[in-house]
Amino acid sequence: MSNTKYTLKEVTSAALEQEFIDLPKRLYKGNRYWVCPLDDDIKAVFNPEKNKYFADGEAIRWIAYDRNGVAVGRIAAFYDKEHAYSQDYEQPTGGCGFFEAVNDQELANLLFDTARLWLVSRGMEAMDGPINFGPRDSWWGLLVDGFEFQPLYANPYNPPYYKELFENYGFQNYFNQNTYLWRVDDDDINTMIHQRAERLMNTPGYTFDHINMKDLESVAEDFRIIYNKAWSLFTGVTPMTKEEAQKIVNTLRPIIDPNIIFFTYFNNEPVGFFIMVPDINRIIGKFNGKLNLWNKLRLMWDLKVRKSCDRIFGMIFAVTPEFQGKGVESGMIKYVYDTYFRSGKTKYKTVEFAWIGDFNPVMNRMIQSYVCATRHKMHTTYRYLFDRTKEFKRCPRLGFKRSEK
Secondary structure, three states: OEOOOOEEEEOOOHHHHHHHHHHHHHHOOOOOOOOOOOHHHHHHHOOOOOOHHHHHEEEEEEEEEOOOOOEEEEEEEEEEHHHHOOOOOOOOEEEEEEEEEOOOHHHHHHHHHHHHHHHHHOOOOEEEEOOOOOOOOOOOOEEEEOOOOOOOOOOOOOOOHHHHHHHHHOOEEEEEEEEEEEEOOOOOOOHHHHHHHHHHHOOOOEEEEEOOOOOHHHHHHHHHHHHHHHHHHOOOOOOOOHHHHHHHHHHHHHHOOHHHEEEEEEOOEEEEEEEEEEOOHHHHHHHOOOOOHHHHHHHHHHHHHOOOOOEEEEEEEEEOHHHOOOOHHHHHHHHHHHHHHOOOOOOOOEEEEEEEEOOOHHHHHHHHHHOOOEEEEEEEEEEEEOOOOOOOOOOOOOOOOOOOO
């Protein structure tokens, strides 16, 4: 596909795939905040053998070239039927993502048009972007605030002008994803947490504990049980299988620090977790996307021996619905605070809590008011309705039946 200024090529070969991956390395050269993603992480998204979303979906990628044959933009489009036809959506909805481009609205419009028309041909009536062809915890949303901070691992980073490119095309804000910063040495927690946690600890049956690295199979199963109960409230979230849970744990195993992963139990049944990992983006930027054997050794040396990673990625926090509002959230926060962050043992300086959607006011309020963390980044997930006369609606808010008292 082409116009007067640009030509598009579909990614159909290994060489074009590498060009798709290498484009941002050139666009962001000299940017002190951008961290080069690992090539294999991006390739895995578009590999049917590694991405389960291909089971009932499709994905396609394009690269845009200027008149001199220089790559100046890229985009991917995709859908999977399970999410596209979700009962939470008013219309079949696909996605676009992995967008990168020089600052030219004409180029952006060409890329968005191409993705839109491809999705129309697949029966879609709306397009979310920029999102991932996969779970929401990776490559999801457009950075709109916090450009002066380094991104967390697998979190998007982009220049400020992308916001205008999306909104000028007609994308509308579907929801925002907040990232909060908590400084280990300087920031306190709300005194109310101490009080609520004390009441909880006086209730028989509750226990808190770190994970056991010698029994990660049980860790995976406890994680799965809590996840399936707690995150079923969220749009687009499907139940996790035992195999998927074990795969997640196995993937994280090399970087796990058992000191910063906590579970809550009631009468020995798992009811909550607070999962944090060292943020390897503090280390991998120098690898230029290549995680070969030598760089794997460098990563493990920096992580385990030098202990040079000073930032924690607060990946996921959850409490099962029947235990929400009973103080479990406060109990976990206080346990982490007392047993680790104020123990003098930690080498970390900051914790970042990512992906707190604005459709989840309870979690935002808890992170801000109880943990006393400060919002310092925001990503936006946009939606573009193909029928421009249709009323646009933002993502509905989550509501919980109980609240802590």
